[in-house]
Amino acid sequence: MTKLREAARYVRSKAAGPFWITVDVFFPSRDAFDAHRGADGLTTGAIETCLSLEPGTAKRIDVPDLGVIKFAYPRRNPQGGMTERDMHGGQQFAPLLDLEI
């Protein structure tokens, strides 16, 4: 098994407005993207489990020309409220690096 941190060139997360986080998984090539796009570890269900999200809330869009898989999911609480831990969502990708794909 390969971990996402080995297969991807770059993984990032960021707020997409106050109510969503988006995650971009950049593969180093189109070939690498094609090799991994069907992986069990990259389903929306796998992302939801890894990040403790409500089942059925994550979305995935593939961008083959860029070798990118994009995920988006609603924040647990709107950006910047009393429970905020990561205002811009820029650090939420880290747990995904250990996904087995």
Place this chain on the structure above:
Amino acid sequence: MTASSDTVVVVPVGALGAGIEPAHLEAGLAAGAHAIALDAGSTDSGPSCLATGISKYSREAVKSDLTLLMAAQAKYGVPLLVGSCGTAGGDDGVNWTCEIAVEVAAELGLKPRIAALYSEIPGDVIRTRLAQGKVRPLPPLGPLDDATIDRCAHIVGLMGPEPYIAALKAGADVVLGGRTTDTAVIAAVPLMRGAGAGPAWHAGKVSECGGLCTVDPTDGGVVISVGADAFEIWPMSERNRCDVYSVSSHMLYENTDPFLLIEPGGVLDVSAARYDLIDARRVRVEGSTFDPRPYTMKLEGAALGPYQTLMWVGIADPDVLENVDVFVQALHAALVGRVERVMKLSQDAFDISLRPYGWNAVSGLPVPDGTTPPREIGLMFVATAGTQDLATRIARTCNPYFFHFPVRREKELPSYGFPFSPAEVERGQTYEFVLNHVVETTDGLELVRLQWVNLDKGAA
């Protein structure tokens, strides 16, 4: 290459106040620009800016950029457009920016015609529209209700390009706008001059963060040239360059859908866009389309929340670090119990949150089994309550336990590392975004107010 009928816009930086490089600005404008356009904010920095009307950047930082831009505006005789003034784009933010602009104009000896665009919307206007069925939720939120509207300290509607075009046609040299979509303020002049809607909106999206769509995002802003069927983009800095990847991948940024972007009067679709590198630094993009839709303005609203007081300790004690989760859990129970006993508060009157930095404070998720103990953690204590005074008294009540909580009862009491005296910091009020809805309008101007700025008196 750029046709003479194309519209050239300089986007000098991702946000007014972030820092403009004067040499780059000159180089960009020397390319024959028709406008300078940029935004001054978004929701990105959280709800406090909208709730309080206070900019995230300092007055000095905004004035420094505005001085360069207004001087360039006058020298080259091209309009300057700034969207989302004061970070959140509420009326206070527009007025604050207008006051700075008036001061800059006086210092530079300039007399520009300055238009202020306001898009803050009173709650009762939203209530009326809601009753008329003209307010719709966007996921993940559900239908709006009056109580939520009433909670908002400020509500803004996101403007499209129409108010900017109206201000320019009325003779504005400088347009300082309230909350606007990042793309619209950049697309406005190309659209006004008859550029293709697909290329204009797409160019606006790609350039909205300044140099973020270039190979070296730290090196200055960008220039766009928009024609009927395509646009070109290149960096202001001669040392920097755009390539197909840097430009095409920008649609991913801060966007849940990399192909579609919903704007006030339609939807940008870039799924058929083709990107070509046309020289060492420039990318040409064609094939993007804009599908007009009935006009809507997206609403943003920030509500006032409870207050917080913080404490911090640094912990390097290996006995604690061996089992951070058990320690944090036991400490939390002890703190909550002490507040209930000593202050006679019920659990719904306050909240205590412990966040171990160096362990799992950022994610809040469980740490995988077998993780090596850290060398240190910073443990943040957050008390939340209805008033600042109460939050601070909760912190002071917790102080001795937070300072000395033992891992094991039979050992001597440890003392953790407070970095401050006094130990607590009053953080202030919390704020919360509560709207993610759109309001239907007849056009892009209906809920927008335009005022001319009196250079002798400041904002009208």
